[in-house]
Amino acid sequence: MQFFSREHLRSVFTKPTNYINTNRGEAYYKALYEKMRKRLDELKAMSPVREADIKFEKMLDMWELSRRDFLKWVSATTALLMLPPNFEPLVAEAAEVMNRVPVIWINIQDCDGNSEALLRSSAPTVDELILEYLSLEYHETLMAAAGDQAEEALEKAVHDFKGKYLLFVEGSIPVGMPEAFTIGRHPETGVERVQRLAKDAAAVIAVGACAAFGGIPAAYPNPTGAVGVMDVVKGKPIVNIPACPANPTNMVGVIMHYVLTGELPELDSLLRPKFAFGYRIHDNCERRAHFDAGEFVEEWGDEGAKNNFCLYKMGCKGPFTFNNCSIVRYNDGTNWPIGIGRGCIGCSEPDFWDKYATERPLAASNIRPPGLNGVESTVDQVGLGILTATVIGIGAHAVASLVAGKKSDENNQ
Ligand code: SF4
Incomplete structure:
Protein backbone atom coordinates (compact mmCIF):
# COMPACT_ATOMS: atom_id res chain seq x y z
CA MET A 1 0.00 0.00 0.00
CA GLN A 2 1.36 3.39 -0.97
CA PHE A 3 0.97 6.22 1.52
CA PHE A 4 1.23 9.83 0.47
CA SER A 5 3.65 12.30 1.90
CA ARG A 6 2.53 15.18 4.09
CA GLU A 7 3.53 17.54 1.27
CA HIS A 8 1.23 15.76 -1.17
CA LEU A 9 -1.71 15.85 1.23
CA ARG A 10 -0.97 19.48 2.00
CA SER A 11 -1.05 20.35 -1.72
CA VAL A 12 -4.43 18.67 -2.06
CA PHE A 13 -6.11 20.00 1.03
CA THR A 14 -4.65 23.45 1.65
CA LYS A 15 -6.56 25.57 -0.85
CA PRO A 16 -8.47 28.86 -0.68
CA THR A 17 -11.61 28.86 1.39
CA ASN A 18 -14.69 27.06 0.16
CA TYR A 19 -17.90 28.43 1.57
CA ILE A 20 -21.42 27.61 0.51
CA ASN A 21 -23.85 30.41 0.93
CA THR A 22 -27.32 28.99 0.50
CA ASN A 23 -29.13 32.24 1.24
CA ALA A 276 -22.65 19.32 -5.72
CA PHE A 277 -19.36 19.08 -3.82
CA GLY A 278 -19.85 21.52 -0.98
CA TYR A 279 -20.74 18.97 1.68
CA ARG A 280 -19.10 15.87 3.07
CA ILE A 281 -20.84 12.56 2.48
CA HIS A 282 -20.62 11.93 6.24
CA ASP A 283 -22.72 15.08 6.92
CA ASN A 284 -25.79 13.66 5.20
CA CYS A 285 -25.24 9.91 5.50
CA GLU A 286 -28.21 7.76 6.48
CA ARG A 287 -25.90 5.75 8.81
CA ARG A 288 -24.64 8.83 10.65
CA ALA A 289 -26.83 8.17 13.70
CA HIS A 290 -25.09 4.79 14.11
CA PHE A 291 -21.70 6.49 13.93
CA ASP A 292 -22.78 8.90 16.67
CA ALA A 293 -24.14 6.01 18.75
CA GLY A 294 -20.92 4.01 18.40
CA GLU A 295 -22.59 1.27 16.37
CA PHE A 296 -20.19 -0.04 13.75
CA VAL A 297 -19.93 -2.92 11.34
CA GLU A 298 -16.92 -4.85 12.68
CA GLU A 299 -16.68 -7.45 9.92
CA TRP A 300 -18.56 -8.17 6.73
CA GLY A 301 -21.79 -10.06 7.36
CA ASP A 302 -21.92 -9.47 11.13
CA GLU A 303 -24.99 -8.29 13.05
CA GLY A 304 -23.92 -4.67 12.55
CA ALA A 305 -23.88 -5.18 8.78
CA LYS A 306 -27.33 -6.76 8.93
CA ASN A 307 -28.58 -3.74 10.89
CA ASN A 308 -27.06 -1.12 8.57
CA PHE A 309 -24.57 0.17 11.17
CA CYS A 310 -21.86 2.69 10.31
CA LEU A 311 -19.13 1.46 7.95
CA TYR A 312 -16.30 3.65 9.27
CA LYS A 313 -14.39 0.72 10.76
CA MET A 314 -14.69 -1.11 7.44
CA GLY A 315 -12.85 1.73 5.75
CA CYS A 316 -15.64 4.14 4.80
CA LYS A 317 -14.10 7.44 3.64
CA GLY A 318 -17.35 9.42 3.82
CA PRO A 319 -15.91 11.74 6.50
CA PHE A 320 -13.19 12.89 4.07
CA THR A 321 -15.16 12.96 0.82
CA PHE A 322 -17.05 15.88 -0.63
CA ASN A 323 -19.96 14.85 -2.83
CA ASN A 324 -23.75 14.96 -2.80
CA CYS A 325 -24.36 11.26 -3.53
CA SER A 326 -25.69 10.75 -0.01
CA ILE A 327 -28.48 13.15 -1.04
CA VAL A 328 -29.14 12.57 -4.75
CA ARG A 329 -27.96 8.91 -4.91
CA TYR A 330 -27.57 7.08 -8.23
CA ASN A 331 -29.86 5.51 -10.81
CA ASP A 332 -32.56 8.10 -10.48
CA GLY A 333 -32.30 8.13 -6.69
CA THR A 334 -32.55 4.35 -6.30
CA ASN A 335 -29.51 3.72 -4.11
CA TRP A 336 -25.84 4.50 -3.51
CA PRO A 337 -22.74 2.62 -2.30
CA ILE A 338 -23.24 3.14 1.46
CA GLY A 339 -26.92 2.34 1.01
CA ILE A 340 -26.03 -1.13 -0.26
CA GLY A 341 -23.56 -1.74 2.55
CA ARG A 342 -20.22 -0.79 1.00
CA GLY A 343 -18.25 2.10 2.50
CA CYS A 344 -17.40 5.21 0.51
CA ILE A 345 -14.08 4.96 -1.39
CA GLY A 346 -13.71 8.72 -1.81
CA CYS A 347 -14.00 8.60 -5.59
CA SER A 348 -14.65 12.34 -5.95
CA GLU A 349 -11.31 13.23 -4.35
CA PRO A 350 -7.91 13.47 -6.09
CA ASP A 351 -5.79 10.28 -6.03
CA PHE A 352 -8.70 8.39 -4.50
CA TRP A 353 -7.55 4.95 -5.59
CA ASP A 354 -4.22 5.16 -3.78
CA LYS A 355 -5.38 7.30 -0.89
CA TYR A 356 -8.90 6.20 0.01
CA ALA A 357 -10.03 3.03 -1.76
CA THR A 358 -8.89 0.65 0.95
CA GLU A 359 -10.78 -1.39 3.49
CA ARG A 360 -9.14 0.26 6.45
CA PRO A 361 -9.98 3.47 8.28
CA LEU A 362 -7.60 6.36 7.64
CA ALA A 363 -7.01 6.57 11.40
CA ALA A 364 -5.02 3.34 11.10
CA SER A 365 -2.73 4.85 8.48
CA ASN A 366 0.72 6.19 9.23
CA ILE A 367 -0.18 9.88 8.83
CA ARG A 368 1.03 11.79 11.88
CA PRO A 369 -1.21 14.48 13.42
CA PRO A 370 0.44 17.93 13.60
CA GLY A 371 -2.36 19.59 15.59
CA LEU A 372 -5.99 19.58 16.62
CA ASN A 373 -8.19 22.22 15.03
CA GLY A 374 -11.62 20.62 14.95
CA VAL A 375 -13.39 18.40 12.50
CA GLU A 376 -16.17 20.44 10.93
CA SER A 377 -14.45 21.93 7.90
CA THR A 378 -14.99 22.15 4.18
CA VAL A 379 -12.43 20.63 1.87
CA ASP A 380 -10.75 23.94 1.22
CA GLN A 381 -10.35 24.66 4.90
CA VAL A 382 -9.00 21.19 5.54
CA GLY A 383 -5.28 21.74 5.78
CA LEU A 384 -3.15 18.75 6.58
CA GLY A 385 -3.42 19.54 10.27
CA ILE A 386 -7.18 19.65 10.19
CA LEU A 387 -7.36 16.60 7.95
CA THR A 388 -5.32 14.51 10.32
CA ALA A 389 -7.12 16.07 13.28
CA THR A 390 -10.29 14.85 11.62
CA VAL A 391 -8.80 11.39 11.44
CA ILE A 392 -7.82 11.49 15.08
CA GLY A 393 -11.05 13.23 16.07
CA ILE A 394 -13.14 10.64 14.29
CA GLY A 395 -11.07 7.84 15.75
CA ALA A 396 -11.51 9.34 19.23
CA HIS A 397 -15.20 9.92 18.60
CA ALA A 398 -15.58 6.35 17.41
CA VAL A 399 -13.90 5.04 20.58
CA ALA A 400 -15.90 7.40 22.83
CA SER A 401 -19.12 6.38 21.11
CA LEU A 402 -18.20 2.74 21.47
CA VAL A 403 -17.59 3.20 25.21
CA ALA A 404 -20.91 5.05 25.47
CA GLY A 405 -22.62 2.22 23.61
CA LYS A 406 -21.07 -0.42 25.89
CA LYS A 407 -22.02 1.52 29.03
CA SER A 408 -25.54 1.76 27.75
CA ASP A 409 -25.56 -2.02 27.14
CA GLU A 410 -24.31 -2.65 30.70
CA ASN A 411 -26.97 -0.35 32.13
CA ASN A 412 -29.62 -2.17 30.16
CA GLN A 413 -28.41 -5.50 31.47
S1 SF4 B 1 -18.37 6.84 8.35
FE1 SF4 B 1 -19.34 6.37 6.36
S2 SF4 B 1 -21.06 4.97 6.83
FE2 SF4 B 1 -20.43 5.95 8.77
S3 SF4 B 1 -21.78 7.73 8.95
FE3 SF4 B 1 -19.90 8.45 7.97
S4 SF4 B 1 -20.28 8.33 5.78
FE4 SF4 B 1 -21.86 7.08 6.78
Whole structure:
Protein backbone atom coordinates (compact mmCIF):
# COMPACT_ATOMS: atom_id res chain seq x y z
CA MET A 1 0.00 0.00 0.00
CA GLN A 2 1.36 3.39 -0.97
CA PHE A 3 0.97 6.22 1.52
CA PHE A 4 1.23 9.83 0.47
CA SER A 5 3.65 12.30 1.90
CA ARG A 6 2.53 15.18 4.09
CA GLU A 7 3.53 17.54 1.27
CA HIS A 8 1.23 15.76 -1.17
CA LEU A 9 -1.71 15.85 1.23
CA ARG A 10 -0.97 19.48 2.00
CA SER A 11 -1.05 20.35 -1.72
CA VAL A 12 -4.43 18.67 -2.06
CA PHE A 13 -6.11 20.00 1.03
CA THR A 14 -4.65 23.45 1.65
CA LYS A 15 -6.56 25.57 -0.85
CA PRO A 16 -8.47 28.86 -0.68
CA THR A 17 -11.61 28.86 1.39
CA ASN A 18 -14.69 27.06 0.16
CA TYR A 19 -17.90 28.43 1.57
CA ILE A 20 -21.42 27.61 0.51
CA ASN A 21 -23.85 30.41 0.93
CA THR A 22 -27.32 28.99 0.50
CA ASN A 23 -29.13 32.24 1.24
CA ARG A 24 -27.67 35.28 -0.49
CA GLY A 25 -30.49 37.68 0.18
CA GLU A 26 -33.38 39.13 -1.77
CA ALA A 27 -31.38 41.59 -3.88
CA TYR A 28 -29.03 38.84 -5.12
CA TYR A 29 -31.84 36.50 -6.18
CA LYS A 30 -33.79 39.34 -7.80
CA ALA A 31 -30.78 40.28 -9.94
CA LEU A 32 -30.08 36.61 -10.72
CA TYR A 33 -33.69 36.06 -11.76
CA GLU A 34 -33.57 39.01 -14.16
CA LYS A 35 -30.26 37.83 -15.59
CA MET A 36 -31.64 34.33 -16.21
CA ARG A 37 -34.85 35.74 -17.69
CA LYS A 38 -32.81 37.80 -20.18
CA ARG A 39 -30.57 34.85 -21.07
CA LEU A 40 -33.56 32.55 -21.69
CA ASP A 41 -35.24 35.16 -23.89
CA GLU A 42 -32.05 35.40 -25.95
CA LEU A 43 -31.84 31.61 -26.30
CA LYS A 44 -35.51 31.39 -27.27
CA ALA A 45 -34.92 33.91 -30.05
CA MET A 46 -32.17 31.67 -31.46
CA SER A 47 -32.85 28.72 -33.74
CA PRO A 48 -32.21 25.23 -32.42
CA VAL A 49 -28.79 23.95 -33.43
CA ARG A 50 -30.28 20.98 -35.26
CA GLU A 51 -32.50 21.68 -38.24
CA ALA A 52 -35.09 19.05 -37.31
CA ASP A 53 -36.34 20.72 -34.15
CA ILE A 54 -38.51 18.44 -32.03
CA LYS A 55 -40.51 20.25 -29.38
CA PHE A 56 -39.66 19.32 -25.81
CA GLU A 57 -43.30 18.46 -25.05
CA LYS A 58 -43.27 15.98 -27.91
CA MET A 59 -40.07 14.42 -26.60
CA LEU A 60 -41.74 13.93 -23.21
CA ASP A 61 -44.59 12.09 -24.96
CA MET A 62 -42.20 9.98 -27.03
CA TRP A 63 -40.33 8.95 -23.87
CA GLU A 64 -43.60 8.27 -22.04
CA LEU A 65 -42.71 10.79 -19.35
CA SER A 66 -45.61 12.66 -17.84
CA ARG A 67 -45.77 16.38 -17.18
CA ARG A 68 -45.80 15.42 -13.51
CA ASP A 69 -42.47 13.54 -13.91
CA PHE A 70 -41.03 16.62 -15.55
CA LEU A 71 -42.26 18.99 -12.85
CA LYS A 72 -40.82 16.73 -10.15
CA TRP A 73 -37.50 16.87 -11.99
CA VAL A 74 -37.76 20.66 -12.25
CA SER A 75 -38.25 20.98 -8.47
CA ALA A 76 -35.35 18.64 -7.74
CA THR A 77 -33.03 20.42 -10.19
CA THR A 78 -33.94 23.85 -8.81
CA ALA A 79 -33.08 22.62 -5.31
CA LEU A 80 -29.88 20.97 -6.60
CA LEU A 81 -28.72 24.31 -8.01
CA MET A 82 -29.50 25.94 -4.65
CA LEU A 83 -32.09 28.24 -6.19
CA PRO A 84 -35.28 29.34 -4.42
CA PRO A 85 -38.59 27.72 -5.52
CA ASN A 86 -39.67 30.79 -7.51
CA PHE A 87 -36.92 29.89 -10.03
CA GLU A 88 -38.72 26.66 -11.01
CA PRO A 89 -40.48 28.19 -14.06
CA LEU A 90 -37.07 29.37 -15.33
CA VAL A 91 -35.56 25.90 -14.88
CA ALA A 92 -38.49 24.40 -16.81
CA GLU A 93 -37.97 26.91 -19.63
CA ALA A 94 -34.22 26.23 -19.63
CA ALA A 95 -34.86 22.51 -20.22
CA GLU A 96 -36.92 23.43 -23.26
CA VAL A 97 -34.17 25.55 -24.86
CA MET A 98 -31.27 23.21 -24.19
CA ASN A 99 -31.16 22.38 -27.89
CA ARG A 100 -29.62 25.84 -28.44
CA VAL A 101 -26.34 24.85 -26.75
CA PRO A 102 -24.00 22.66 -28.85
CA VAL A 103 -22.10 19.94 -26.99
CA ILE A 104 -19.08 17.91 -28.10
CA TRP A 105 -18.30 14.89 -25.91
CA ILE A 106 -14.98 13.09 -26.29
CA ASN A 107 -13.56 10.03 -24.57
CA ILE A 108 -9.86 9.58 -23.88
CA GLN A 109 -8.43 6.94 -21.49
CA ASP A 110 -11.60 5.66 -19.83
CA CYS A 111 -14.25 2.95 -19.51
CA ASP A 112 -17.18 5.08 -20.73
CA GLY A 113 -18.74 4.64 -17.29
CA ASN A 114 -19.94 8.24 -17.07
CA SER A 115 -21.90 8.00 -20.31
CA GLU A 116 -23.21 4.64 -19.12
CA ALA A 117 -24.29 6.14 -15.80
CA LEU A 118 -26.34 8.68 -17.69
CA LEU A 119 -27.89 6.15 -20.04
CA ARG A 120 -28.33 2.88 -18.17
CA SER A 121 -31.15 3.53 -15.78
CA SER A 122 -33.94 0.99 -15.53
CA ALA A 123 -36.48 3.37 -17.05
CA PRO A 124 -36.11 6.54 -19.12
CA THR A 125 -35.49 9.52 -16.87
CA VAL A 126 -35.71 13.23 -17.49
CA ASP A 127 -31.89 13.38 -17.16
CA GLU A 128 -31.59 10.93 -20.07
CA LEU A 129 -34.11 12.92 -22.04
CA ILE A 130 -32.04 16.05 -21.47
CA LEU A 131 -29.02 14.28 -22.98
CA GLU A 132 -31.15 13.29 -25.96
CA TYR A 133 -32.57 16.79 -26.33
CA LEU A 134 -29.20 18.53 -26.07
CA SER A 135 -27.46 19.39 -29.30
CA LEU A 136 -25.00 16.57 -28.86
CA GLU A 137 -22.91 17.09 -31.98
CA TYR A 138 -20.35 14.38 -31.33
CA HIS A 139 -20.17 11.44 -28.92
CA GLU A 140 -18.08 8.47 -30.00
CA THR A 141 -20.21 5.92 -28.14
CA LEU A 142 -23.65 7.29 -28.92
CA MET A 143 -23.41 8.57 -32.48
CA ALA A 144 -24.44 6.37 -35.37
CA ALA A 145 -21.56 7.53 -37.55
CA ALA A 146 -18.14 5.89 -37.32
CA GLY A 147 -14.66 6.30 -38.80
CA ASP A 148 -14.17 9.15 -41.28
CA GLN A 149 -17.84 10.07 -41.15
CA ALA A 150 -17.64 10.60 -37.38
CA GLU A 151 -14.45 12.62 -37.64
CA GLU A 152 -16.02 14.82 -40.33
CA ALA A 153 -18.98 15.45 -38.01
CA LEU A 154 -16.55 16.49 -35.28
CA GLU A 155 -14.64 18.90 -37.51
CA LYS A 156 -17.89 20.38 -38.83
CA ALA A 157 -19.17 20.95 -35.28
CA VAL A 158 -15.90 22.59 -34.21
CA HIS A 159 -16.02 24.84 -37.29
CA ASP A 160 -19.73 25.73 -37.10
CA PHE A 161 -19.84 26.34 -33.34
CA LYS A 162 -16.43 27.85 -32.78
CA GLY A 163 -16.30 29.52 -29.38
CA LYS A 164 -19.83 28.35 -28.51
CA TYR A 165 -19.73 24.63 -27.77
CA LEU A 166 -19.31 22.94 -24.42
CA LEU A 167 -16.55 20.33 -24.56
CA PHE A 168 -17.20 17.34 -22.30
CA VAL A 169 -14.14 15.19 -21.70
CA GLU A 170 -14.41 11.70 -20.24
CA GLY A 171 -11.20 9.86 -19.31
CA SER A 172 -7.67 10.70 -18.26
CA ILE A 173 -4.94 12.00 -20.55
CA PRO A 174 -1.77 9.87 -20.83
CA VAL A 175 0.95 12.52 -21.01
CA GLY A 176 3.74 10.16 -19.91
CA MET A 177 2.95 7.68 -22.70
CA PRO A 178 1.05 9.69 -25.36
CA GLU A 179 0.91 6.72 -27.74
CA ALA A 180 -1.29 4.88 -25.19
CA PHE A 181 -4.20 6.78 -26.74
CA THR A 182 -4.42 7.76 -30.40
CA ILE A 183 -7.48 8.28 -32.57
CA GLY A 184 -8.38 9.18 -36.14
CA ARG A 185 -7.09 8.52 -39.65
CA HIS A 186 -4.32 11.02 -38.98
CA PRO A 187 -3.60 9.83 -35.46
CA GLU A 188 -3.93 12.40 -32.77
CA THR A 189 -2.86 11.69 -29.19
CA GLY A 190 -5.13 12.31 -26.23
CA VAL A 191 -3.33 15.45 -25.15
CA GLU A 192 -3.35 16.84 -28.72
CA ARG A 193 -7.06 16.11 -29.09
CA VAL A 194 -8.09 17.66 -25.78
CA GLN A 195 -5.96 20.77 -26.28
CA ARG A 196 -7.10 21.30 -29.90
CA LEU A 197 -10.80 20.92 -29.12
CA ALA A 198 -10.57 22.94 -25.90
CA LYS A 199 -9.05 25.87 -27.82
CA ASP A 200 -12.36 26.71 -29.55
CA ALA A 201 -14.73 25.64 -26.74
CA ALA A 202 -16.75 28.04 -24.61
CA ALA A 203 -15.87 25.89 -21.60
CA VAL A 204 -14.50 22.44 -20.82
CA ILE A 205 -16.31 20.02 -18.52
CA ALA A 206 -14.23 17.14 -17.18
CA VAL A 207 -16.62 14.31 -16.36
CA GLY A 208 -15.66 11.55 -13.94
CA ALA A 209 -12.69 10.91 -11.66
CA CYS A 210 -10.34 10.15 -14.59
CA ALA A 211 -10.96 13.37 -16.53
CA ALA A 212 -10.94 15.45 -13.35
CA PHE A 213 -7.89 14.09 -11.53
CA GLY A 214 -6.46 11.17 -13.54
CA GLY A 215 -8.62 8.59 -11.70
CA ILE A 216 -7.79 4.90 -11.79
CA PRO A 217 -5.35 5.15 -14.76
CA ALA A 218 -3.33 7.57 -12.60
CA ALA A 219 -3.16 5.13 -9.67
CA TYR A 220 0.29 3.95 -8.61
CA PRO A 221 2.49 3.27 -10.55
CA ASN A 222 0.59 5.29 -13.18
CA PRO A 223 2.25 3.60 -16.18
CA THR A 224 0.89 6.07 -18.76
CA GLY A 225 1.53 9.23 -16.77
CA ALA A 226 -2.24 9.84 -16.70
CA VAL A 227 -3.46 13.28 -15.62
CA GLY A 228 -6.72 15.21 -15.58
CA VAL A 229 -7.94 17.81 -18.06
CA MET A 230 -6.92 20.77 -15.89
CA ASP A 231 -3.31 19.60 -16.09
CA VAL A 232 -3.18 19.98 -19.88
CA VAL A 233 -5.75 22.68 -20.70
CA LYS A 234 -4.86 26.21 -19.67
CA GLY A 235 -6.63 29.52 -20.20
CA LYS A 236 -10.15 28.04 -20.52
CA PRO A 237 -12.97 27.82 -18.01
CA ILE A 238 -12.97 24.25 -16.66
CA VAL A 239 -15.45 22.44 -14.44
CA ASN A 240 -14.56 19.14 -12.78
CA ILE A 241 -17.44 16.75 -12.08
CA PRO A 242 -15.51 13.92 -10.42
CA ALA A 243 -16.69 10.56 -9.01
CA CYS A 244 -16.56 7.10 -10.47
CA PRO A 245 -18.89 7.49 -12.26
CA ALA A 246 -19.88 11.14 -12.11
CA ASN A 247 -23.45 11.49 -10.96
CA PRO A 248 -25.74 12.21 -13.96
CA THR A 249 -27.69 14.65 -11.80
CA ASN A 250 -24.57 16.78 -11.39
CA MET A 251 -23.75 16.63 -15.11
CA VAL A 252 -27.23 17.88 -15.93
CA GLY A 253 -26.99 20.47 -13.14
CA VAL A 254 -23.86 22.01 -14.67
CA ILE A 255 -25.47 22.12 -18.13
CA MET A 256 -28.65 23.65 -16.70
CA HIS A 257 -26.65 26.32 -14.89
CA TYR A 258 -24.85 27.17 -18.13
CA VAL A 259 -28.10 27.38 -20.08
CA LEU A 260 -29.66 29.57 -17.40
CA THR A 261 -26.77 31.99 -16.96
CA GLY A 262 -24.30 31.52 -19.83
CA GLU A 263 -21.71 30.97 -17.11
CA LEU A 264 -20.27 28.10 -15.12
CA PRO A 265 -21.45 27.48 -11.57
CA GLU A 266 -19.45 28.61 -8.57
CA LEU A 267 -16.50 26.25 -8.09
CA ASP A 268 -14.32 25.11 -5.20
CA SER A 269 -10.53 25.12 -5.36
CA LEU A 270 -10.56 21.72 -7.12
CA LEU A 271 -12.84 23.25 -9.81
CA ARG A 272 -15.85 21.25 -8.62
CA PRO A 273 -19.28 22.91 -8.57
CA LYS A 274 -20.05 23.89 -5.01
CA PHE A 275 -23.70 22.98 -5.38
CA ALA A 276 -22.65 19.32 -5.72
CA PHE A 277 -19.36 19.08 -3.82
CA GLY A 278 -19.85 21.52 -0.98
CA TYR A 279 -20.74 18.97 1.68
CA ARG A 280 -19.10 15.87 3.07
CA ILE A 281 -20.84 12.56 2.48
CA HIS A 282 -20.62 11.93 6.24
CA ASP A 283 -22.72 15.08 6.92
CA ASN A 284 -25.79 13.66 5.20
CA CYS A 285 -25.24 9.91 5.50
CA GLU A 286 -28.21 7.76 6.48
CA ARG A 287 -25.90 5.75 8.81
CA ARG A 288 -24.64 8.83 10.65
CA ALA A 289 -26.83 8.17 13.70
CA HIS A 290 -25.09 4.79 14.11
CA PHE A 291 -21.70 6.49 13.93
CA ASP A 292 -22.78 8.90 16.67
CA ALA A 293 -24.14 6.01 18.75
CA GLY A 294 -20.92 4.01 18.40
CA GLU A 295 -22.59 1.27 16.37
CA PHE A 296 -20.19 -0.04 13.75
CA VAL A 297 -19.93 -2.92 11.34
CA GLU A 298 -16.92 -4.85 12.68
CA GLU A 299 -16.68 -7.45 9.92
CA TRP A 300 -18.56 -8.17 6.73
CA GLY A 301 -21.79 -10.06 7.36
CA ASP A 302 -21.92 -9.47 11.13
CA GLU A 303 -24.99 -8.29 13.05
CA GLY A 304 -23.92 -4.67 12.55
CA ALA A 305 -23.88 -5.18 8.78
CA LYS A 306 -27.33 -6.76 8.93
CA ASN A 307 -28.58 -3.74 10.89
CA ASN A 308 -27.06 -1.12 8.57
CA PHE A 309 -24.57 0.17 11.17
CA CYS A 310 -21.86 2.69 10.31
CA LEU A 311 -19.13 1.46 7.95
CA TYR A 312 -16.30 3.65 9.27
CA LYS A 313 -14.39 0.72 10.76
CA MET A 314 -14.69 -1.11 7.44
CA GLY A 315 -12.85 1.73 5.75
CA CYS A 316 -15.64 4.14 4.80
CA LYS A 317 -14.10 7.44 3.64
CA GLY A 318 -17.35 9.42 3.82
CA PRO A 319 -15.91 11.74 6.50
CA PHE A 320 -13.19 12.89 4.07
CA THR A 321 -15.16 12.96 0.82
CA PHE A 322 -17.05 15.88 -0.63
CA ASN A 323 -19.96 14.85 -2.83
CA ASN A 324 -23.75 14.96 -2.80
CA CYS A 325 -24.36 11.26 -3.53
CA SER A 326 -25.69 10.75 -0.01
CA ILE A 327 -28.48 13.15 -1.04
CA VAL A 328 -29.14 12.57 -4.75
CA ARG A 329 -27.96 8.91 -4.91
CA TYR A 330 -27.57 7.08 -8.23
CA ASN A 331 -29.86 5.51 -10.81
CA ASP A 332 -32.56 8.10 -10.48
CA GLY A 333 -32.30 8.13 -6.69
CA THR A 334 -32.55 4.35 -6.30
CA ASN A 335 -29.51 3.72 -4.11
CA TRP A 336 -25.84 4.50 -3.51
CA PRO A 337 -22.74 2.62 -2.30
CA ILE A 338 -23.24 3.14 1.46
CA GLY A 339 -26.92 2.34 1.01
CA ILE A 340 -26.03 -1.13 -0.26
CA GLY A 341 -23.56 -1.74 2.55
CA ARG A 342 -20.22 -0.79 1.00
CA GLY A 343 -18.25 2.10 2.50
CA CYS A 344 -17.40 5.21 0.51
CA ILE A 345 -14.08 4.96 -1.39
CA GLY A 346 -13.71 8.72 -1.81
CA CYS A 347 -14.00 8.60 -5.59
CA SER A 348 -14.65 12.34 -5.95
CA GLU A 349 -11.31 13.23 -4.35
CA PRO A 350 -7.91 13.47 -6.09
CA ASP A 351 -5.79 10.28 -6.03
CA PHE A 352 -8.70 8.39 -4.50
CA TRP A 353 -7.55 4.95 -5.59
CA ASP A 354 -4.22 5.16 -3.78
CA LYS A 355 -5.38 7.30 -0.89
CA TYR A 356 -8.90 6.20 0.01
CA ALA A 357 -10.03 3.03 -1.76
CA THR A 358 -8.89 0.65 0.95
CA GLU A 359 -10.78 -1.39 3.49
CA ARG A 360 -9.14 0.26 6.45
CA PRO A 361 -9.98 3.47 8.28
CA LEU A 362 -7.60 6.36 7.64
CA ALA A 363 -7.01 6.57 11.40
CA ALA A 364 -5.02 3.34 11.10
CA SER A 365 -2.73 4.85 8.48
CA ASN A 366 0.72 6.19 9.23
CA ILE A 367 -0.18 9.88 8.83
CA ARG A 368 1.03 11.79 11.88
CA PRO A 369 -1.21 14.48 13.42
CA PRO A 370 0.44 17.93 13.60
CA GLY A 371 -2.36 19.59 15.59
CA LEU A 372 -5.99 19.58 16.62
CA ASN A 373 -8.19 22.22 15.03
CA GLY A 374 -11.62 20.62 14.95
CA VAL A 375 -13.39 18.40 12.50
CA GLU A 376 -16.17 20.44 10.93
CA SER A 377 -14.45 21.93 7.90
CA THR A 378 -14.99 22.15 4.18
CA VAL A 379 -12.43 20.63 1.87
CA ASP A 380 -10.75 23.94 1.22
CA GLN A 381 -10.35 24.66 4.90
CA VAL A 382 -9.00 21.19 5.54
CA GLY A 383 -5.28 21.74 5.78
CA LEU A 384 -3.15 18.75 6.58
CA GLY A 385 -3.42 19.54 10.27
CA ILE A 386 -7.18 19.65 10.19
CA LEU A 387 -7.36 16.60 7.95
CA THR A 388 -5.32 14.51 10.32
CA ALA A 389 -7.12 16.07 13.28
CA THR A 390 -10.29 14.85 11.62
CA VAL A 391 -8.80 11.39 11.44
CA ILE A 392 -7.82 11.49 15.08
CA GLY A 393 -11.05 13.23 16.07
CA ILE A 394 -13.14 10.64 14.29
CA GLY A 395 -11.07 7.84 15.75
CA ALA A 396 -11.51 9.34 19.23
CA HIS A 397 -15.20 9.92 18.60
CA ALA A 398 -15.58 6.35 17.41
CA VAL A 399 -13.90 5.04 20.58
CA ALA A 400 -15.90 7.40 22.83
CA SER A 401 -19.12 6.38 21.11
CA LEU A 402 -18.20 2.74 21.47
CA VAL A 403 -17.59 3.20 25.21
CA ALA A 404 -20.91 5.05 25.47
CA GLY A 405 -22.62 2.22 23.61
CA LYS A 406 -21.07 -0.42 25.89
CA LYS A 407 -22.02 1.52 29.03
CA SER A 408 -25.54 1.76 27.75
CA ASP A 409 -25.56 -2.02 27.14
CA GLU A 410 -24.31 -2.65 30.70
CA ASN A 411 -26.97 -0.35 32.13
CA ASN A 412 -29.62 -2.17 30.16
CA GLN A 413 -28.41 -5.50 31.47
S1 SF4 B 1 -18.37 6.84 8.35
FE1 SF4 B 1 -19.34 6.37 6.36
S2 SF4 B 1 -21.06 4.97 6.83
FE2 SF4 B 1 -20.43 5.95 8.77
S3 SF4 B 1 -21.78 7.73 8.95
FE3 SF4 B 1 -19.90 8.45 7.97
S4 SF4 B 1 -20.28 8.33 5.78
FE4 SF4 B 1 -21.86 7.08 6.78
